[in-house]
Amino acid sequence: MASKKIKILDNSQVQQVLKRIAYQIYENNFREKELIIAGIDGNGYIVAGMIEEQLKLICKLKITRIKTSIDKKNPSEKTMKLSDLGLKLEGKNILVVDDVLNTGKTMAYALLPFLKGNAKQIHTAVLVDRDHKNFPVRADFIGISLSTTLQDHVDVVIDKKTISVYLN
Numbered sequence: 781m782a783s784k785k786i787k788i789l790d791n792s793q794v795q796q797v798l799k800r801i802a803y804q805i806y807e808n809n810f811r812e813k814e815l816i817i818a819g820i821d822g823n824g825y826i827v828a829g830m831i832e833e834q835l836k837l838i839c840k841l842k843i844t845r846i847k848t849s850i851d852k853k854n855p856s857e858k859t860m861k862l863s864d865l866g867l868k869l870e871g872k873n874i875l876v877v878d879d880v881l882n883t884g885k886t887m888a889y890a891l892l893p894f895l896k897g898n899a900k901q902i903h904t905a906v907l908v909d910r911d912h913k914n915f916p917v918r919a920d921f922i923g924i925s926l927s928t929t930l931q932d933h934v935d936v937v938i939d940k941k942t943i944s945v946y947l948n
Contacts, residue, residue, distance in 0.1 A: 785935075789924060789945040794907070797923040798827075801905055802834030804921050806841070808903065809873055814842040816867070817875045820890050821849040823936050824878035827907050830943070831877060848876065848890050862893055869897025875921075879936040881906040884917035891917070908934050908945055 789797065809815055815835075819828025825847045832845050847863035874894045881887055887904060894902050905921035910928050926934065926947065933948040 784948075786947045787944060788908075788926065788934075788947050791942040791944055794923070794943045794945065795830075797907065798830050799834050801921045801923060802831055802838060805831070805875060805903070805905065806835060806839045808920075809841060810839070812841065812873050814844070815873050815875060816869070817843060817845045817877060818848045818862070818890070818894070819845065820876070820878040820886060821847050822852075822879075823938060824848075826938050826943075827879050827905075827936075828875075828877035831875075831905065848893075850886060850889055852886050869894055869899050871898070871900045874899045874902045875905055876902065877905045879906065880908045880910060880934050881917070881919050881922075882910045882912050882934075884913045884915035887917045887919075888915040907936060910934060 817828045817832055819825030828845055832843050835841060835843060844867065846867060849861040876887065876890050876894065878887060891902060903920040906919040907923040909919050909922045909925045911925060912930060928934070928947065935946040935948060937944050937946060
């Protein structure tokens with residue numbers, strides 16, 4: 781029997797969620813001058829860009845968006861890359877963004893360069909939190925939390941300027 785795709789969030793709902801997340805991020809950073817947003821390569825980087833757009837509408841923070849590349853199936857410190865290697869991380873506020881937080885493994889490895897770089901503070905944001913943590917990682921800013929089975933799969937589908945979330 782084929783699994784049925786269930787739409788959890790349509791584009792307008794995702795945009796509303798991202799706007800809420802942006803306000804929450806700004807509330808936590810309103811005294812700061814700068815924020816580095818590190819999107820995990822793939823959908824995480826695209827979601828990071830959407831959050832950046834919302835932040836630019838509501839505040840004057842200097843925002844630098846970078847891409848964090850990691851092998852999601854076999855993450856290790858050796859496979860980790862930042863798109864801006866010359867970026868100074870010491871004393872900076874960092875926001876690490878991904879589309880879906882499942883076990884926490886990808887996010888845990890994505891935090892490593894920022895921990896080593898003596899960041900002032902590190903927060904995490906995800907569009908969907910599945911709550912199946914195997915690693916001690918939690919999202920500070922969450923679009924939606926889903927109680928799913930381990931067999932369920934969450935798809936974040938991005939097509940040009942639209943984004944939707946499905947449960948398989």
